[in-house]
Amino acid sequence: MMQIPIAQPRAGEEEIEAVIRVLRSGMFAQGPVVAEFEEKFSGYCEVNHAIAVNNGTAALHAALASAGIGPGDEVIVPSFSFIATATCVSMCGARPVFADVDPSYFTIDPESAHALFTRSTKAVIGVHLFGQPFDVDPIRELCNDHNAIMIEDAAQAHGAIYNGKKIGGLGKGGCFSFYPTKNMTTGEGGMITTNDTDYAAMIRRFINHGQSEKYRHTSIGYNYRMTDIGAAIGAAQLKKLDGLNARRLHNADYYDRHLKRTGIVVPERRKDCTHVFHQYVVKVTRDFSRTREQFMQDLKAKGIGTAVHYPIPIHRQPVYESAGATCPVALDLASQVMSLPVHPLVTDEQLKYICDTINEMM
Numbered sequence: 001m002m003q004i005p006i007a008q009p010r011a012g013e014e015e016i017e018a019v020i021r022v023l024r025s026g027m028f029a030q031g032p033v034v035a036e037f038e039e040k041f042s043g044y045c046e047v048n049h050a051i052a053v054n055n056g057t058a059a060l061h062a063a064l065a066s067a068g069i070g071p072g073d074e075v076i077v078p079s080f081s082f083i084a085t086a087t088c089v090s091m092c093g094a095r096p097v098f099a100d101v102d103p104s105y106f107t108i109d110p111e112s113a114h115a116l117f118t119r120s121t122k123a124v125i126g127v128h129l130f131g132q133p134f135d136v137d138p139i140r141e142l143c144n145d146h147n148a149i150m151i152e153d154a155a156q157a158h159g160a161i162y163n164g165k166k167i168g169g170l171g172k173g174g175c176f177s178f179y180p181t182k183n184m185t186t187g188e189g190g191m192i193t194t195n196d197t198d199y200a201a202m203i204r205r206f207i208n209h210g211q212s213e214k215y216r217h218t219s220i221g222y223n224y225r226m227t228d229i230g231a232a233i234g235a236a237q238l239k240k241l242d243g244l245n246a247r248r249l250h251n252a253d254y255y256d257r258h259l260k261r262t263g264i265v266v267p268e269r270r271k272d273c274t275h276v277f278h279q280y281v282v283k284v285t286r287d288f289s290r291t292r293e294q295f296m297q298d299l300k301a302k303g304i305g306t307a308v309h310y311p312i313p314i315h316r317q318p319v320y321e322s323a324g325a326t327c328p329v330a331l332d333l334a335s336q337v338m339s340l341p342v343h344p345l346v347t348d349e350q351l352k353y354i355c356d357t358i359n360e361m362m
Ligand SMILES: Cc1ncc(COP(=O)(O)O)c(C=O)c1O
Pocket: 055, 056, 057, 058, 081, 082, 084, 085, 127, 153, 155, 156, 176, 177, 178, 179, 189, 190
């Protein structure tokens, strides 16, 4: 029977050789390869600065803290995302305030966000969820009107395009993750992108012990640095990113064209944007012949891996539910969404098998 995992990280010879070169050089950290990767990534994202860090959560924490977010501040975040979109706010001593999401695109709903602004709102984090840009223009306008900053959580959207512009440079800072299942990887890793030179310098200090010059520390910082080993993998992956994303898009197009079942709703794409399909997320509605959980079990029995991103919206997570936020769309989506394998290693034969299996289920 065919076995098709939901994610399949893979390193090629280029990554392997790049890592070996670093290992042979003896410069495992704070060497030249991190700087080279940063420069290539900033070029790719069409931004002035890119700062490499050791994971995407560190990127978000550094982006907020370096913008001065702290105790007493509120940051509006979408409830339908990975937990790190909110915990980074708590890590600063600030309060995440949960906005609902759009039922078609799954990204932050500007109207919901609008209603949550107070005098304490200092930032909004929009998430380019599953590889699809959030509706940046209205969120940026709200931020400008309220003297707040806009941060892009770009952990799932390397290479996505919003109205002709690469994501990552659309607000104060863009935060990427390079976890193995992401569109590109460094093992664990992350990156902050920005066009603001002073802000970039603050971030560099924050991720390196608050150090302004060697052994002189002007603020509390962390050790959030990326290794040169990770950066070597990242630089090799970056060269392949457009090709990997094109394959994800090809796979998503195939599902769009061939999935034909009442009750299965394929993902909608925002106009004038390029979705990079970190995940291909369908809605399994009440009109379908079985529950989502039964559906997943049946697909598993046929060798097809699936996942739920995400089963509990953040405002309902035990760590945040006492705040009593209500986000009915996020709650509804959490009970309906299901991800199908869309990663670059899914073959045409496997796509046909998955669609035939679903379309032929009783
Ligand atoms: C939307 C989102 N934000 C933040 C993160 C955090 O990234 P990392 O796992 O690299 O810390 C992730 C990664 O899973 C993510 O999907």
